Amino acid sequence: MRKSEVIVSSHRNNMSDGLIEVDPSVLNTDGTDYETAGYETSTQSLTSSVNQYVFENGRRYHAYYGIDKNVMPTDEIEQDRLDLHHESMLQMLKGDLYKAPLEEPTRILDVGTGTGIWAIDMADKFPAAEVIGIDLSPIQPRWVPPNCRFETDDAEQEWTYDPNSFDFIHLRNIALSISNWPFLLSQVFKCLKPGSWIEHCELGLVVYSDDGSVPDDYAAKVCMQLISEAMNKIGRPPCTQESITQQLKDAGFVDVQAYTYKQPMGPWPKDPRLKRIGAMSLLGGETGYAAYGLAPMTRILGMDPAQAERICAEAFASVKNKNQHAYSHYYVAFGRKPLE
Numbered sequence: 001m002r003k004s005e006v007i008v009s010s011h012r013n014n015m016s017d018g019l020i021e022v023d024p025s026v027l028n029t030d031g032t033d034y035e036t037a038g039y040e041t042s043t044q045s046l047t048s049s050v051n052q053y054v055f056e057n058g059r060r061y062h063a064y065y066g067i068d069k070n071v072m073p074t075d076e077i078e079q080d081r082l083d084l085h086h087e088s089m090l091q092m093l094k095g096d097l098y099k100a101p102l103e104e105p106t107r108i109l110d111v112g113t114g115t116g117i118w119a120i121d122m123a124d125k126f127p128a129a130e131v132i133g134i135d136l137s138p139i140q141p142r143w144v145p146p147n148c149r150f151e152t153d154d155a156e157q158e159w160t161y162d163p164n165s166f167d168f169i170h171l172r173n174i175a176l177s178i179s180n181w182p183f184l185l186s187q188v189f190k191c192l193k194p195g196s197w198i199e200h201c202e203l204g205l206v207v208y209s210d211d212g213s214v215p216d217d218y219a220a221k222v223c224m225q226l227i228s229e230a231m232n233k234i235g236r237p238p239c240t241q242e243s244i245t246q247q248l249k250d251a252g253f254v255d256v257q258a259y260t261y262k263q264p265m266g267p268w269p270k271d272p273r274l275k276r277i278g279a280m281s282l283l284g285g286e287t288g289y290a291a292y293g294l295a296p297m298t299r300i301l302g303m304d305p306a307q308a309e310r311i312c313a314e315a316f317a318s319v320k321n322k323n324q325h326a327y328s329h330y331y332v333a334f335g336r337k338p339l340e
């Protein structure tokens with residue numbers, strides 16, 4: 001057989017689907033083009049690896065542990081936003097990575113580590129400590145300090161770490177994914193050494209202003225209210241200072257302290273540090289409202305994807321208004337496992 005024949009025949013054999021029939025429902029009868037959202041793109045059946053994703057409304061969601069586990073995307077756009085937000089939170093804590101009164105911790109766990117940026121910074125700060133970050137999604141970098149490592153796992157399953165084995169367990173911005181806080185905190189309690197600290201930090205989803213410049217129909221406020229409504233509907237309410245404090249106390253932690261910080265949503269404050277935080281918040285908002293809002297609004301509230309996208313875009317447009325001075329809250333709470 002001549003070589004060209006082999007190529008032609010193997011090419012033909014690879015065409016397993018034959019001619020592709022057109023779905024008559026997509027044909028243009030009303031002058032509109034394709035929407036970019038609203039199609040089934042699950043890859044669940046294509047691979048059994050931990051790298052399972054679903055593309056939805058133009059964003060990539062991790063799916064290995066189930067598409068509803070995390071309502072936020074973990075794509076590159078979101079990873080950039082998380083790293084930017086880390087910088088903003090460092091500014092908020094005036095350069096500190098935590099508030100708890102730590103003394104040379106030797107074993108640290110970061111739950112829902114995201115890009116791992118906090119864990120990496122902690123590993124640099126405490127070179128003698130072992131720092132572990134866990135996340136549903138394997139999006140952490142490979143090149144990390146030698147005392148830092150990452151694991152892909154669901155923190156809402158029974159933990160296999162040794163009891164009494166960590167000096168510090170940190171959780172930041174994971175509330176929208178967690179269905180059972182008492183269980184998760186019982187695992188933290190079990191695995192902390194007696195006398196050691198948990199710290200839990202969350203963004204509030206309520207929009208405030210001190211000068212009355214933000215009306216009730218302010219688009220960012222409306223967007224956050226819809227996200228809260230969706231999360232309440234599935235039993236994952238956004239945090240308040242009262243709720244994170246009470247959850248720690250209910251789990252058995254003592255010496256609980258909580259702080260509330262104002263996070264400006266634009267660079268309107270006069271104070272240079274708050275202005276920087278506001279500028280980063282504005283920059284993050286370009287993709288952040290959609291990251292927070294699209295899945296809750298479409299999956300949980302059943303909104304049309306185009307409507308959800310419009311609400312998120314309007315939210316971002318509203319925080320660009322220089323005459324409206326909105327801020328949200330950032331909560332930091334920490335507590336200690338009792339010595340006995």
Ligand SMILES: C[S@@+](CC[C@H](N)C(=O)[O-])C[C@H]1O[C@@H](n2cnc3c(N)ncnc32)[C@H](O)[C@@H]1O
Nearest residue numbers: 112113114135136137154155156172173174177
């Ligand atoms: C909004 S990101 C915050 C990331 C990081 N904590 C930070 O502050 O930069 C939430 C992260 O928590 C992870 N996550 C959510 N639920 C989780 C669970 N049950 N177990 C482990 N990770 C989880 C998500 O995959 C996502 O990477």
